[in-house]
Amino acid sequence: YKRQGKNFCEAARDGFGVILRHVLLTATLIKLRDIFIFLGQLIIYLVPIIVGIWWISKSLIYSVEDPILIVVILLVVCYGVSQSFMTVWSAGSEAIMHIFCVDEEVNSGAKYAPEVIREVDNEVRA
Helix, strand or coil: CCCCCCCHHHHHHHHHHHHHHCHHHHHHHHHHHHHHHHHHHHHHHHHHHHHHHHHHHHCCCCCCCCCHHHHHHHHHHHHHHHHHHHHHHHHHHHHHHHHHHHHHHHCCCCCCCCHHHHHHHHHHHC
């Protein structure tokens, strides 16, 4: 793991090897990530819709007799925002997981990992 240049195939092989050597931790963190992605999308998706419907129904300035089109537009926008945000979050969480595994291999233990990640690792290994 010295800082050496590698071509794509060698680097991919090394990365896949790291994941295979830490398969239990990887599987656990991926399932936790999926739960957080679902909850994040649900919150990002539902909160603006509920607030928007409430605001439309209580609005004194604008009188909307049939708010279905507004709600459909709000649904589409909230879905796009939630998908985009959680895709970026997912990529970041996978990178952190991979860096943790490499740190553990290089330093014979997670030297630079935050305490929270070390606790999850200890619970998975127990």
